[in-house]
Amino acid sequence: MTPRPYTHGERQRTVDAGRDRILQAALELLQIDNIAAFSLDAVARRAGMTRMTVYNQFGSKAGLLEELFDLIVERGAFRDMPTVFTQSDAMAALEGFVAILGRFYTENRPVLTRMRTVAGTDPDFDEAMRQRHERRRHAIGALLERLRKQHKPVIAAAELLNTVDVLLGFNTFDALAGPARTPSDVVPLVQQMLRGVLGVEDKRKRSPRKTGRKPRRTR
């Protein structure tokens, strides 16, 4: 009995350093090698550890990838979230959010691509990812709430959250960017699509283009 937690001190620090080295190695492997070659063995070797240590620390490949996801979320583009969210203009906040997502997807494109395919074969990991995506969904929900009544969306309210969530998902950015561009390059496009769905006019160059029909109709 009397479990000695070793919760402080040198010991704990070296263990944590080991975890970090493993996560870092996994990240690098995914960023650099991109293609296959991502096995727990390769990760462990690159981290200067044994495969067994990876299992000790993360339990499984899925476990490692879950923590890896949390890591990139913490230290990536999302740091700017508070700034963007506290803008008074709701639409500006939403578009800023799109820009943040674009950067996040760009920074971690190989990682996210791999996670997407792993999720396709590992139900546990798929579920874990789904839960993590709930945070994005909530953020979108909050922003849409602020927009309510300001605009007349093209999509029915019941579907709006779902639709925007899909529109802002990694898949959309990744597919739009294709092999030649980055998700960040595609941010203006997504913003346009978003405005289309939300029924918001483009504030900038309100493209004079023929001026359609007399807007002063007042009805």
Place this chain on the structure above:
Amino acid sequence: MTPRPYTHGERQRTVDAGRDRILQAALELLQIDNIAAFSLDAVARRAGMTRMTVYNQFGSKAGLLEELFDLIVERGAFRDMPTVFTQSDAMAALEGFVAILGRFYTENRPVLTRMRTVAGTDPDFDEAMRQRHERRRHAIGALLERLRKQHKPVIAAAELLNTVDVLLGFNTFDALAGPARTPSDVVPLVQQMLRGVLGVEDKRKRSPRKTGRKPRRTR
């Protein structure tokens, strides 16, 4: 020398029947088992053949899946394509195309899901799929051409084809539908998003929507 092709007759027919049985078995495995359990061994056993025969006929797992894709394209919802395309109203044709895609995705959802994940790990298969998707892209291009000048799309012309192509891809339908609905259920939604992108007004019930303001004062 003198290669005797055996190109006609009973022999060829039994071989073809074998191929068909294998393809059919693969299809069933993907539709039914959905989850893992899709190995060449399982396919061969279900077809009453040996794994070696699968390799003889298709060369690899990727080869089998490629032919499987061609099969579902041939005998699925795309049969209605000519009817839809020959409509005089270009927008109606495009929306009909969306409906066809919805049915195709619904009928083959498990298959396409699996193919998507295989493409994530097998570069050859990924390339093969990419080429096959060119056909959809061409079809969309043709339809957009007919729409040109009739509408003022929200998206720049240079990006329009790409954008619509992404919007009509399997990923979009699949994500919009989620676990509770089918891609077909989601067709009206995609059509709405499409109209939003194309800058087309909804022809149908120009949504009186609660009549928000000014309900004729009847009160």
Place this chain on the structure above:
DNA sequence: TGATCAGTTATACTCCATGTATAACGGCTT
């Protein structure tokens, strides 16, 4: 200082899947 504990390592498995090689088999074909 010395015992102890926890995490790491070495080693050896199991299981499963893809893919390759080879020789025997058997039936349609000429």
Place this chain on the structure above:
DNA sequence: AAGCCGTTATACATGGAGTATAACTGATCA
């Protein structure tokens, strides 16, 4: 009757995930 060709049986190689176990090692604590 002879031959061709796809199928089958069998064996093997490769590689990854995951489990089990005992030895090791260094920080911790009494």
